[in-house]
Amino acid sequence: EEKEEDVLRDLRLFLRNIVETLLVERRFKIFSKPVDIEEVPDYMMVIKKPMDLSTLLTNIDEHTYSTIREFLADADLIWKNALEYNPDSDPLDRHIRHRASALKDRIQTFIRDGLGEDFINLCEEIKKSR
Numbered sequence: 045e046e047k048e049e050d051v052l053r054d055l056r057l058f059l060r061n062i063v064e065t066l067l068v069e070r071r072f073k074i075f076s077k078p079v080d081i082e083e084v085p086d087y088m089m090v091i092k093k094p095m096d097l098s099t100l101l102t103n104i105d106e107h108t109y110s111t112i113r114e115f116l117a118d119a120d121l122i123w124k125n126a127l128e129y130n131p132d133s134d135p136l137d138r139h140i141r142h143r144a145s146a147l148k149d150r151i152q153t154f155i156r157d158g159l160g161e162d163f164i165n166l167c168e169e170i171k172k173s174r
């Protein structure tokens with residue numbers, strides 16, 4: 045039968061595929077690396093927990109996530125932070141908000157299309173049993 049380690053490996057493969065696909069999309073380039081504090085010095089004053097696609101990938105490789113829910117908590121930070129840091133009618137703010145909204149939708153679609161409800165629940169059960 046499928047061992048717990050097999051389930052968690054399947055989860056990592058699935059999550060790695062999502063993040064690697066997002067990393068090659070040019071419109072998400074701004075979300076691919078940690079925000080450059082030299083360019084936006086006030087960023088850390090506004091955003092409590094920065095997150096980016098390359099950090100997500102490192103976390104996956106370090107077995108940080110044992111459920112979809114834990115991964116989504118970090119993945120959603122990327123677009124939520126961008127919406128929070130870019131609230132103004134300024135054209136650059138709007139541009140980044142559009143990219144953030146597109147990222148939000150892409151992540152949701154990957155999860156909905158890629159995983160069955162039973163796999164999502166199986167990961168939650170394994171986590172509870174540990």
Ligand SMILES: CC(=O)c1nc(NC(=O)[C@H]2CNCCN2)sc1-c1cc(O)cc(O)c1
Nearest residue numbers: 074078079080083084126129130134136137
């Ligand atoms: C990802 C992000 O949220 C981000 N937002 C920005 N917004 C602004 O600069 C808006 C804020 N409102 C006033 C007009 N300027 S710059 C920026 C950014 C992201 C990077 O990955 C590297 C980097 O050097 C900057």
